[in-house]
Structure formats: C-alpha cells, structure tokens
Amino acid sequence: MVPRFISRLSGKLLILTIIFVLVAEAVIFIPSVASFRKNWLSERAMSAGHLAIALVEAPETFSRKMLADAFMRDTGISVVRTETMGRTELVLGTPPSNPDIKVVDLRAEQTGWQIGAALLAFSEKDGYLRVLAKPPSDEFESLEYLVPRRALQQAIEKYCHNILRLSILIAIMTGLLLYAVLSFLIVRPVKCLADDIEEFRENPEAPIKHKRTEDRKDEIGDLSRSFSDMQESVQSSFEQQKRLADLGLAVSKINHDLRNVLTSAQLVSDRLAMDKDERIRKMGERLVRSVNRGVRIAEGVLEYGSDKTEDVTPEVIHLARLVDEAAWDTLQAYPAVSYDVEIDDAINATADLDFTYRIFQNLIRNAAQAMKETQAPRIRLKVGSDQNFIRVMVSDNGPGLPLKVRETLFTPFMSSGGRGRTGLGLSIAKELAQAQGGDLALVSSDETGTVFEVSVQTN
Known part of the structure; x- marks a missing residue:
C-alpha cells in the first residue's frame, strides 16, 4: 500500500520536487564529468611541465630521484617526454613494453569529443593514455606524458560519487524548502477549503x-x-x-x-x-x-x-368561442378595456380546454392591468396557422414592457410591478402551453404596445 503521506498532495509535491531537481542535475552531470576529465588531464600536464623544467636544471642527485618518485606517486604519471627543436627527450620514467596506449591530444579536443571520451572512461580497460599537451612555458615546444587509464577512471568515479551525494542533498534540501513554502501558500489553504467544502456538503444549512x-x-x-x-x-x-x-x-x-x-x-x-x-x-x-x-x-x-x-386532457375545442369566453369573463373586472376576437369560427384546435382557457385568461388579465393609464385601451386577438400549429397573437396598445422586465418575463415571482401582482401569470401560462405541446412567446414590446404569441396544436 502507498503510504498516506505520499498519497497526499503535499507528499506528491515533495517527491516531484526531488525528482525534478535530480533530473536537472542529471542534465548537467555529463558536461560536468567531461569538464572534470579535461581539468584532471590538464592539471597533470602542467605539473609534468613544471617537473620537466625542474629536472632539467637539477643535477643527478638523490633528491632528484626522490622528487621524481613523489611526483609519480602523487599524479600517477609514469613517463614524461619533452620536445625541443625537433629533439625528443625522456624526462621521467621508462616507457612500458608493448603497452596498450590511447592517444589524447588536449590541444585539439572539441567539446563533443570530450563528452564522448568522458562517457567511455567508465568502460576503459587496463592500459595507458598518451596525453599530448601544450607545455606551461616556452622552454619546450611540446609535452607528453603517460598515465594509467585506471587512474583517470578512478578519479572520475570518485567525482561522480561526490556529485551524486551532493545532488541528492541539494534535491532534498530544495524539496523540503519548496515543500514548506508551498505548503504554507497553497496546500494548507486548499486543505482548509476542502474541509470547509466537506463540512458544507454534510450540512449545507448550518x-x-x-x-x-x-x-x-x-x-x-x-x-x-x-x-x-x-x-x-x-x-x-x-x-x-x-x-x-x-x-x-x-x-x-x-x-x-x-x-x-x-x-x-x-x-x-x-x-x-x-x-x-x-x-x-x-x-x-x-x-x-x-x-x-x-x-x-x-x-x-x-x-x-x-x-x-x-393530467393534460386534449380534445377538439372551438377556438373562437373559447377565446371570446376567456376575454369576456376576464374583462368584467376591467370595463374600460375593449377587445376584438379575429378568429374564424371554423378553426378548431386540439388542446386541453381548461389549460387553454387559463392561458388566454392570464394574458388578457396582464394586458388589462398594464393599460390602466392608457387612453381607449384595447386588446386584439388574431389567429394565424401553419401545418402543425395554430398561432394566436394577443396584442394590446399599452405602454410596453421595460427592458429589465423582458429578461425575466417568464420567471416565477418576477413581477413587472404593481400592487397585488405576484409575477406568476405568464410563468403559469407558458408552462400550461408547453404541457400540451405548444408554447408562449413574446413577439414584440414597445411604446405602441405588446404582442404575445400562443401556439396550440391544430385539429
């Protein structure tokens, strides 16, 4: 099972930070190994050059032999040669017999070749590297030395181990530091928010x-x-x-x-x-x-x-008679409002009788209430039809609906204003129309009046 700490966001953040730092270290690791190899060989070339100058000037004494032995022990170099005016001189050591020698010319190495050589150093076999380098002074024209491949390989391995330990330490320290900062800035607030959401989910009314x-x-x-x-x-x-x-x-x-x-x-x-x-x-x-x-x-x-x-109970209804009855019944409370029903007596519709009556009753009542301040208020009910629906236009000559009211026209309890108005009439009318396969929609509304369209199914 995955430990609880690792499964949480904070644990994942710490692990990912360590991984990313190690990946970044790995990207720069190979170039750094190549640079270490070059520096290791160059430092020995410089030391060999200084030794050659010292040995040329020093007489054949016991101290000279001690100096040479100490140099060979400290650097691992077994042979040093110099070249002056076309003449090669063996300064230190004795060349091995039948050696496995690989030539490395530090004077002409390119960066890409150095990286490849650094990688190959891990698989080097026994033998020697013959290193050609520029001497540290003008006293010699060229300088070369022999060093065991194993010495370079061991030095690179030691360097890699040190880099690995340092990289792990840096990754852990960076991860912990980043973890602490992000935990304070992100993880803790998110956890508190998650706890509040969970508590709210369990008891949303608290x-x-x-x-x-x-x-x-x-x-x-x-x-x-x-x-x-x-x-x-x-x-x-x-x-x-x-x-x-x-x-x-x-x-x-x-x-x-x-x-x-x-x-x-x-x-x-x-x-x-x-x-x-x-x-x-x-x-x-x-x-x-x-x-x-x-x-x-x-x-x-x-x-x-x-x-x-x-339940919706569809039946064949005489549309003109139903609309006239709804208008007459509703407008008894509004004697100043007149109405015209322009519907052919031959038109029948298939709809719920009571539902359709209530639709027109709500529309006519709303129109009458909106025209309280209108001179000669009048409601007109005119029919049109297509293949599937009969469309009745209910229009008035009132002041029109405000733009804000139109946005929530069919929303329950969103009244256009006025004492005693609940904001349910148009909402109920639209639901009744849709319940029987029709619809109710606002066609237009301006200072000349408002027009609604009621669609009911044809016979």
Whole structure:
C-alpha cells in the first residue's frame, strides 16, 4: 500500500520536487564529468611541465630521484617526454613494453569529443593514455606524458560519487524548502477549503464558517471567494425553498377549504343554469364553467402537493368561442378595456380546454392591468396557422414592457410591478402551453404596445 503521506498532495509535491531537481542535475552531470576529465588531464600536464623544467636544471642527485618518485606517486604519471627543436627527450620514467596506449591530444579536443571520451572512461580497460599537451612555458615546444587509464577512471568515479551525494542533498534540501513554502501558500489553504467544502456538503444549512479571503489576489483567493459566494447562494436558495414549502403547505390548506366553498357555489350555479329565464340561464352556464375551473385548479394544487401531476386532457375545442369566453369573463373586472376576437369560427384546435382557457385568461388579465393609464385601451386577438400549429397573437396598445422586465418575463415571482401582482401569470401560462405541446412567446414590446404569441396544436 502507498503510504498516506505520499498519497497526499503535499507528499506528491515533495517527491516531484526531488525528482525534478535530480533530473536537472542529471542534465548537467555529463558536461560536468567531461569538464572534470579535461581539468584532471590538464592539471597533470602542467605539473609534468613544471617537473620537466625542474629536472632539467637539477643535477643527478638523490633528491632528484626522490622528487621524481613523489611526483609519480602523487599524479600517477609514469613517463614524461619533452620536445625541443625537433629533439625528443625522456624526462621521467621508462616507457612500458608493448603497452596498450590511447592517444589524447588536449590541444585539439572539441567539446563533443570530450563528452564522448568522458562517457567511455567508465568502460576503459587496463592500459595507458598518451596525453599530448601544450607545455606551461616556452622552454619546450611540446609535452607528453603517460598515465594509467585506471587512474583517470578512478578519479572520475570518485567525482561522480561526490556529485551524486551532493545532488541528492541539494534535491532534498530544495524539496523540503519548496515543500514548506508551498505548503504554507497553497496546500494548507486548499486543505482548509476542502474541509470547509466537506463540512458544507454534510450540512449545507448550518451557519457559514468559511472565512472569506479578501487579501489574496491569486487563484486560491478567487477559489475562496467563489466558495463563499456559492455558500451564500445555496443557503439563500434553501431559505427560499423553505419559505416556498411553508407557502405551499399554507396554499394546500387554503385550497382544501376553497374547494369546499366552490362546491357550494357549484350547486348554486347549477340551479341558475336551469333557470327558465334565458339571460339568467346563460349567466348561470358561464358561472358553472368558471366554478368548475376553480374546483379543478384547487384539486390540481392539492394533487401537486401530494406529488401527483395534473393530467393534460386534449380534445377538439372551438377556438373562437373559447377565446371570446376567456376575454369576456376576464374583462368584467376591467370595463374600460375593449377587445376584438379575429378568429374564424371554423378553426378548431386540439388542446386541453381548461389549460387553454387559463392561458388566454392570464394574458388578457396582464394586458388589462398594464393599460390602466392608457387612453381607449384595447386588446386584439388574431389567429394565424401553419401545418402543425395554430398561432394566436394577443396584442394590446399599452405602454410596453421595460427592458429589465423582458429578461425575466417568464420567471416565477418576477413581477413587472404593481400592487397585488405576484409575477406568476405568464410563468403559469407558458408552462400550461408547453404541457400540451405548444408554447408562449413574446413577439414584440414597445411604446405602441405588446404582442404575445400562443401556439396550440391544430385539429
């Protein structure tokens, strides 16, 4: 199993930092080995040159032999030769018999060749390197020396071990330092934010505990502020839902009692519909239909509260008669408003009778309320059709809708203003239209009036 520390963001950050530092060290490692090899050979060439000058001037004494032995022991060089005016002189040592010699000319080596030679040094076999170098003074024209390949290989291996230990130490120190800084700047704030999100997920209605970060201008600050805004928005939604739930319970209770009242009114309207006086009978018939719609709406609210949906009952309806009835019933409360129904009597539609009535009732009531300050207010209902839908244009000559109201026109509880207006009429009308396969849309609205389009399916 992966240790818990490594599986967390902070552990991964530390491990990745160490790996990246080691990779960076590896990139510069090979050139540094090539540079070390060149310096190692060049330093011995300079030492050999100085020794050659000293031995040429020194007499054949015991101290000269001691100097040569100490030099060979310290540098690993076994043979030193110099060349002056075309004459080669053996300054130190005795050339080995039948040696495996590889020539290295420091005077002409290129960087790329040095890197390749440094890599090959790890696989060098026994033998010698014959190193040609420029002498440290003008006393000699050229200088060369023999050094065992194994000596160079051991020096490079020791250098690599030191570099490896130093690289690991640098990687760990850099990783720990970066880990500490990023833990303070990123990991800790993110962990606190994650804990707050988890706590909010478990109990979103609890009081807000997350401290909004205003002083940070980076992504962590943006995330903290966004989370705070989201908390406030969600809790506001919960509060609104709770209020709506309480409102729904109250409405259900009211509708339960209202249904009983409407039942009594229904009995009275039935008797009026059977009256011998034709005028009273027609008014009674209208009253019966209105009361029946009220009963159905009340029952629909109660069914909605018990997770039941109000069924759509499509039937063939006489559109002109239905629209005229909805306009006449609605505008009884607005006697100053006149209306024209320009719908052919032969046009029938397939729709839910009560749904369609309520759609036009809401539209006509909204238009009448909007024209309270209009001179000679008038509503016009005109029909058009295509292959699949009958489209009824409901227009008025009111002042039009403000631009701000149009943006939330069909959003529940977003009223255009006015006392006693809930902002539900158009929302309900659109839902009723869509429930039976049609739609409700705003066509235009300006200072000359407003036009809505209701589409219902053709017969």
